[in-house]
Each structure stands twice: as structure tokens, then as C-alpha cells.
Amino acid sequence: MAKEKDRIRLRQLKAGDESVFSEIYDAHWESLFKYVIRILPDQDDAADIVQETFVTFWELRRQLDGVKTVKAYLFVMARNLAFRRFRDYVKRTEVEDKLVQFYGDPVVNLEQLVGAKELANLLDAEIEKLPKRMREVFVLSRKEHLSYKEIAERLHISDQTVKKQINNSLKYLRLKIDEEYIPYLMLLVIIDKLT
Structure with a gap:
């Protein structure tokens, strides 16, 4: 039943129905946020990732033919975006550490x-x-x-x-x-x- 509802929603979404997008947003925002906050403990970062997830979802709405369930698709997308942000943070931290080593050394x-x-x-x-x-x-x-x-x-x-x-x-x-x-x-x- 839920899969059939998702198929209908995806068809409407593909046609550019913003009200369906709003329904999906309202239905999944909070659960996505709770999921992402476990990966990125900063609330602003987590909210950014959830927002980016929905923006990307909207932009890709015409390419969602293989999607079975909206919720699973959104969670995978949010997870990937969160891990990418986390990796960027780790790289940035490593670079900052190197800066401290370089500029902190008087010789x-x-x-x-x-x-x-x-x-x-x-x-x-x-x-x-x-x-x-x-x-x-x-x-x-x-x-x-x-x-x-x-x-x-x-x-x-x-x-x-x-x-x-x-x-x-x-x-x-x-x-x-x-x-x-x-x-x-x-x-x-x-x-x-x-x-």
C-alpha cells in the first residue's frame, strides 16, 4: 500500500507538483534530521544536510524512475551527504593541524x-x-x-x-x-x- 502511494507521489512529483513535494518534506524532515544528527552532531550542519537533501531530491525529481520508496531514497541521500560533510570536516581539521604545526614551530x-x-x-x-x-x-x-x-x-x-x-x-x-x-x-x- 505504501509503495503504491509512493509510486503515485513520485509520478506527481515528476510532473512538478509542489504540493506533493511539501507533503514529502513535512512527512520526513524531522526523521531525517534525527538520523543526520547522529552522524553530524552539530545541529546547524545537520539541518543544512537535511535541507540539501530535499533540494537535491527536488532537482532530481524527473530522474527518480528506479526509486521504490521515497523514505529510503531520502535517507540514503541524507546519509551520503552527511558522510561527505564529515569527510570534508576531517580533511579541513587535518589541514588546520598542519598549519598549526607549520606556523607554531619557531624554527x-x-x-x-x-x-x-x-x-x-x-x-x-x-x-x-x-x-x-x-x-x-x-x-x-x-x-x-x-x-x-x-x-x-x-x-x-x-x-x-x-x-x-x-x-x-x-x-x-x-x-x-x-x-x-x-x-x-x-x-x-x-x-x-x-x-
């Missing part, structure tokens, strides 16, 4: 200093390749140390636009910088979180 060898100089040159070259407005926002933030609000006022744009431009800049730079320089780039991210 910095010549190779590390040369590497830092190479990174600075590489970063400067990549920053120059950013689109004009993005570069302008990034430079005002990182080199002139202006707050988002100060940048927004100076450039006559919103704080959100400033934040988005900086996030996009960091994403671009992460893609362009060789993996051995990731700890240095993470320092930029950490500094961004502090400002």
Missing part, C-alpha cells in the same frame, strides 16, 4: 620560506587573473584589510555581494593552487573566518 627552515615566497608569487599571478570586480573586492579585503561593510560602502555594492565575491575568489584560487600549497591557502580561509 622555519629555508625551504619553507622559499615555498612561502613561491606561493605568494603564484597567488599574486592568480589574483591578477580574477575578473576585475572580484579582484578589486579580494584585494580590498586581503591587502587593505577592509571589512565587508567597508568594501561594500566603497564600491557601492551590498555586503552579500562582497561576501559572495570573496567566496568565489577563494574557490577559484583553491582550484588553481597546487596541492602542496593548500595549507597556505587554508590560512587565507581561516583569516577570512576571523574578519
Whole structure:
């Protein structure tokens, strides 16, 4: 009986019926949250994952032909997203630990200093390749140390636009910088979180 109801719901969902999506959301949000919170103990992270699960579910609604039960599909999707977030957290923590080791050690060898100089040159070259407005926002933030609000006022744009431009800049730079320089780039991210 439940499987037949799911088949009907999936058919309606595939046709873009938002009321069916709302029913599914209301019926499963809380149980998904309780499930995800066991994987990711941070409530905000768990809520983000549940929200991302439903957004993805809606976006994939036309590709759900093989789905037998909505609940099982949502739980598998939420589990996968939660584990991915957890793995990202572990990687980020490892990088932060390496940063602490590198910058916490008062004896910095010549190779590390040369590497830092190479990174600075590489970063400067990549920053120059950013689109004009993005570069302008990034430079005002990182080199002139202006707050988002100060940048927004100076450039006559919103704080959100400033934040988005900086996030996009960091994403671009992460893609362009060789993996051995990731700890240095993470320092930029950490500094961004502090400002």
C-alpha cells in the first residue's frame, strides 16, 4: 500500500507538483534530521544536510524512475551527504593541524620560506587573473584589510555581494593552487573566518 502511494507521489512529483513535494518534506524532515544528527552532531550542519537533501531530491525529481520508496531514497541521500560533510570536516581539521604545526614551530627552515615566497608569487599571478570586480573586492579585503561593510560602502555594492565575491575568489584560487600549497591557502580561509 505504501509503495503504491509512493509510486503515485513520485509520478506527481515528476510532473512538478509542489504540493506533493511539501507533503514529502513535512512527512520526513524531522526523521531525517534525527538520523543526520547522529552522524553530524552539530545541529546547524545537520539541518543544512537535511535541507540539501530535499533540494537535491527536488532537482532530481524527473530522474527518480528506479526509486521504490521515497523514505529510503531520502535517507540514503541524507546519509551520503552527511558522510561527505564529515569527510570534508576531517580533511579541513587535518589541514588546520598542519598549519598549526607549520606556523607554531619557531624554527622555519629555508625551504619553507622559499615555498612561502613561491606561493605568494603564484597567488599574486592568480589574483591578477580574477575578473576585475572580484579582484578589486579580494584585494580590498586581503591587502587593505577592509571589512565587508567597508568594501561594500566603497564600491557601492551590498555586503552579500562582497561576501559572495570573496567566496568565489577563494574557490577559484583553491582550484588553481597546487596541492602542496593548500595549507597556505587554508590560512587565507581561516583569516577570512576571523574578519
